[in-house]
Amino acid sequence: MSIPNAKLQTPRSGSRKPETASRRPEVGSLSLFPLLLLIAMGMFAYAPFMILNAPYEATMGLVQKIFYFHVGAAIAMFVAAFTCGIASAIFLFGRRPGADRVAFAAAEITVMLGLIVLISGPLWARKAWGVWWQWDARLTSTLVMWLVFQSYLLLRRFGGPGSEKLSAAVGLFGSALVPFVYWSVNLWRTVHPTTNVVPTLAPSMRGPFLWCVLAFLFLFVLLMTLRVELEKRRTRLDDLYLALED
Amino acid sequence: MTFLATAARVARKDLLVESRSREVVYTSLLFAISCMLVFAFGLVKEGRVVTDATAAILWITIAFAGTLALGRIFDRERQNETLRALLLAPASRAAIYVGKLVGVLTLLLLVEAIVVPLVMVMFGATLFRHPAFMLGILLAGSLGYAAVGTLFAAMLARSRSRAALLPVLLYPITVPVIIGGVRGTAALLQPEADLVVARAWLTMLVAFDAVFITLCLWTFEPAMTE
Numbered sequence: 001m002s003i004p005n006a007k008l009q010t011p012r013s014g015s016r017k018p019e020t021a022s023r024r025p026e027v028g029s030l031s032l033f034p035l036l037l038l039i040a041m042g043m044f045a046y047a048p049f050m051i052l053n054a055p056y057e058a059t060m061g062l063v064q065k066i067f068y069f070h071v072g073a074a075i076a077m078f079v080a081a082f083t084c085g086i087a088s089a090i091f092l093f094g095r096r097p098g099a100d101r102v103a104f105a106a107a108e109i110t111v112m113l114g115l116i117v118l119i120s121g122p123l124w125a126r127k128a129w130g131v132w133w134q135w136d137a138r139l140t141s142t143l144v145m146w147l148v149f150q151s152y153l154l155l156r157r158f159g160g161p162g163s164e165k166l167s168a169a170v171g172l173f174g175s176a177l178v179p180f181v182y183w184s185v186n187l188w189r190t191v192h193p194t195t196n197v198v199p200t201l202a203p204s205m206r207g208p209f210l211w212c213v214l215a216f217l218f219l220f221v222l223l224m225t226l227r228v229e230l231e232k233r234r235t236r237l238d239d240l241y242l243a244l245e246d
Numbered sequence: 247m248t249f250l251a252t253a254a255r256v257a258r259k260d261l262l263v264e265s266r267s268r269e270v271v272y273t274s275l276l277f278a279i280s281c282m283l284v285f286a287f288g289l290v291k292e293g294r295v296v297t298d299a300t301a302a303i304l305w306i307t308i309a310f311a312g313t314l315a316l317g318r319i320f321d322r323e324r325q326n327e328t329l330r331a332l333l334l335a336p337a338s339r340a341a342i343y344v345g346k347l348v349g350v351l352t353l354l355l356l357v358e359a360i361v362v363p364l365v366m367v368m369f370g371a372t373l374f375r376h377p378a379f380m381l382g383i384l385l386a387g388s389l390g391y392a393a394v395g396t397l398f399a400a401m402l403a404r405s406r407s408r409a410a411l412l413p414v415l416l417y418p419i420t421v422p423v424i425i426g427g428v429r430g431t432a433a434l435l436q437p438e439a440d441l442v443v444a445r446a447w448l449t450m451l452v453a454f455d456a457v458f459i460t461l462c463l464w465t466f467e468p469a470m471t472e
Contacts, residue, residue: 166469
């Protein structure tokens with residue numbers, strides 16, 4: 001997903017840079033982007049080897065290895081949802097258009113990471129529980145949160161003018177669900193493993209796990225820089241069209 | 247004018263307009279009844295309703311009828327261009343929100359006052375064996391639903407595709423309230439009413455109400471400025 005975008009962005013920022021930098025200071029450069037891309041790609045390329053070398057879990061064996069990507073993506077999803085909520089609050093109360101762009105980008109990434117979580121989870125559940133889906137508190141609340149952020153994106157696309165503020169409110173409500181989703185496994189009796197799993201992880205599994213979490217967080221930062229920059233340029237382009245018409 | 251006086255005046259205005267046309271109450275009530283009819287076809291087997299389905303039918307009907315009422319109440323404001331006048335008034339936005347919420351909640355409770363007995367009669371459910379619990383769950387659930395609904399319907403009032411967007415936004419966000427309502431009611435409807443579970447869900451509903459109303463009061467002001 002990130003590679004075609006990168007190809008599309010790099011020549012533009014390269015050839016237009018002097019003009020952009022002198023006349024429109026608000027449009028940033030993507031100079032950090034190649035470095036971030038390299039780190040994220042490197043981490044994701046090495047992750048399978050780390051997971052392969054990690055020990056097999058006693059009862060679940062091979063299927064347990066989904067855990068590394070599933071939980072990694074879930075943690076990054078929580079971070080993205082929080083980013084969206086905080087940026088939405090800043091936009092609502094501080095009237096900073098920049099915060100709105102961050103919230104929009106974060107909401108998109110929340111939906112994408114949520115999709116990874118919601119696909120990798122059932123793959124494991126089929127082997128561990130014998131069913132793809134179980135209507136328990138953690139699964140249901142994750143699906144609800146994912147739907148809230150989906151509706152955020154829907155609103156951005158079809159809401160028409162003035163929908164930024166409305167979607168900021170949706171973002172705020174969506175991120176208010178994050179603690180609820182996180183604690184749901186401890187509040188109710190669920191089939192989903194509790195939050196105890198991560199702190200009590202075997203030392204030999206902890207390394208690969210932290211590596212995957214970091215890889216997903218890097219992916220989040222990488223996509224955020226790209227997406228926010230894209231939004232900035234889109235706004236800038238709209239401003240220029242308006243200026244041309246005047 | 248004090249906060250409460252403003253809120254009371256906004257609510258009084260809404261209820262006065264409604265009492266003259268009775269449009270929202272009549273349409274949402276008829277809609278709620280047709281909703282029940284549709285559910286009855288799907289969920290009644292050999293003359294008996296499926297276990298726990300009564301609680302679900304009750305709450306889904308309330309949620310659907312509520313969406314209809316919310317849409318109409320704010321459509322009315324938009325058609326007469328009164329929303330702008332309301333927002334221009336030198337009153338605190340939070341007070342306007344509370345006034346609107348009281349109006350919406352009153353209408354929703356009016357609809358429930360007829361739907362709940364109807365559910366009891368048509369599905370043979372004895373809802374009020376523990377009246378305090380049932381009333382508490384109904385009130386807390388409706389309050390949470392109306393609180394979020396009022397905020398989003400108000401913000402969507404000027405949006406292009408509001409009729410389609412309101413349910414899409416409202417249902418995922420109010421799902422905790424619907425779950426609490428359904429589970430709490432289902433616990434009360436068991437042959438031997440499970441009061442511990444009912445109390446747990448009632449507490450949960452009150453907690454959600456507190457979170458939702460705080461968030462709504464907080465966001466209504468900045469979200470409604472042009």
